[in-house]
Amino acid sequence: MKSYLSSVKREFWEYRGAFLRLPIIAAAALTLLMITALVLYSTSSIRFVLEGDDILRQYQDKDGIYIQMEPGHIDQQHFEALVHAKEEIKRAKQELEKLESNPMLEKAKQELDQQLLSIEKNLQMPEAPEAPGALQPPAPPELPGDIDFREFPSTTEVIGQTDEIPFTKENIEKVNAFVKSIFALFSGIMFLVSFHYLLNCLFTDRKDNSILFWKSLPVSEAQNVLVKFAIATLALPFIAIAAAFVVSIAYAILGMIAVAIFSSTTTPWQLLSGLEIFSQSFFHGFTMIGVALWSAPLFAWVLFCSACAKRSPFLLAVLPVAAIALVEKILFGSQIFIQTVIFRIPGVIFESSQNGLLHFQESNFSQFVHFIGRPGLWLGLILCAGLVYASIWLRDHRYEVK
């Protein structure tokens, strides 16, 4: 046990920068940004940039459409704009129908459906809202970071429009969505760290020959490899949750301060009671375990490449996959292999709502149970076990870089 603890410590010493400093710096930077934003807003220095409504109004003027308006407040100009939007939506739908169906598309359609509903409500027209629409293109799912920053102005709407917008369910949902995206952002960062770590962890010591020092101590390669794998798949995601939790708390405090200063209708305690930071970290933890299990074969593949590579673990990890995908495409014209691989990438799972895959946005316990029963999961885990075993074997028998 003591020995395992030392092995874990060793990894954190070696990758101190990526495991600890990076999330701390990212959390500090994000918190600082939020504080700066609040201060600048309070001093009216950057009212325009911060106030989400301004940006949205710009949107309206330019494109003539905006979905979130009170029913009954539609003037002629807006009415035309919305009708125009509907036309756009129909054309967009036709475009989408031409494409092959895939989970991302379905997700986009769902989002657009919701927007369409909103438009219908605004137009107060009894037409059946069936067509998905395209008000604005859906954000690329792999980049939670981008999503966050784009959402930042619109979430400060709560701060900016305290007099007009009361404390409603919708508004607090926006705030919680922002909290959610903080978790997604940090998980995304730490998954990148995980892959970087797995690529290097069984390679650098072979390259600089320090493996002979590690091998001069009574630590089995099985222990070595398993500790590294567990750090990449479990420890790092939970560091991400811890960092995101801290930032969320900071966000909550700043939000409460803002509400206390600027809102006449909402109290800080209302905001606090509406926030779901604890339950979100809890369920995000579940999601992370699910992601770790689902993506385990991919992680194990990278680990294996690290143990196997003579020159570049990265190329070893990527080239065979690309080659197989290419051959499949040429011979059969299909993309089954690459699709299968892509579905195992953590960033893809959390935006994909297809086929009962676990995703970051709406995870809960029953979904987790449903997910555990999937045969694809278990096939992946068997593959993962094989790759981890192969990595251990390589460390025992073929560790020299020549």
Place this chain on the structure above:
Amino acid sequence: MEHIIKARGLRKYYGKKIALHNIDLDIGAGRIVGLIGPNGAGKTTALKGILGLAEVDGHLEVLGMDPHKQRTQLLEQVSFIADTAILPRWLKVNEAVEYVAGVHPRFNREKAQEFLSKTQIRRESKISTLSKGMITQLHLALIMAIDSKLLVLDEPTLGLDIIYRKQFYTTLLNDYYDEEKTILVTTHQVEEIETILTDLIFINEGELILNSSMDEIGERFVEVHVSNAKKEDALALNPLSVSSRLGGYTMIYENGNREQLEALGSLHTPSISDLFIAKIQPAQSWGQA
């Protein structure tokens, strides 16, 4: 004699290249054994086999264990320094001590700290900031604080300056070695270890060509300084090697008759390096005559 290392018919081939060829070897407790051979003779392969770092064919027991199958268990009692400066560069000195203390049940942290306090090494330093000599000192401090039964050193002083080299073996003898411990060392700097060895093994092209204690070597091999006049008489007694020296020849004899040899000139104990050359390259030594 308690066997620390026991090998029978040890073999290893890399394709057609022979690394080890039917080696039988016994090393007992409390010995300091020098394993000497030219580059590519099979030294490293033999050491790797003993340390369980590579598989070798034949029967091999180290402390009664199979080194490759029971490597982790074996390494609780066997230490090694494989080459200088292989400590990972990102590691800090105090982390190195903490790690070894964490994973090694026979490591004495106080002892390691004591060794380190005698050096210039600062605890907070990263290994990448230490000089090569300091890295070796650190490695030695870690290894000597382990109460192991067998210590394997593979070119431990390679690339060190004279002061560190001298210090290395002095420290080892004074602060580590006792009758319970066995040291197996390979090096090209044979003169450094000449005085501390109890046993000598020569290996060439995968085969043992000499395996005896230093006491036996003094009895078995004689170096005679022969004058020019007695050259023919000396050659008639089949010397192992002949090399010219000022005003005559130096000839090394194996199992020669001492009385006969005394008549040829003064008798000496050959140095390990001369003996090594005599045993490994007899033909070429002849050529110089």
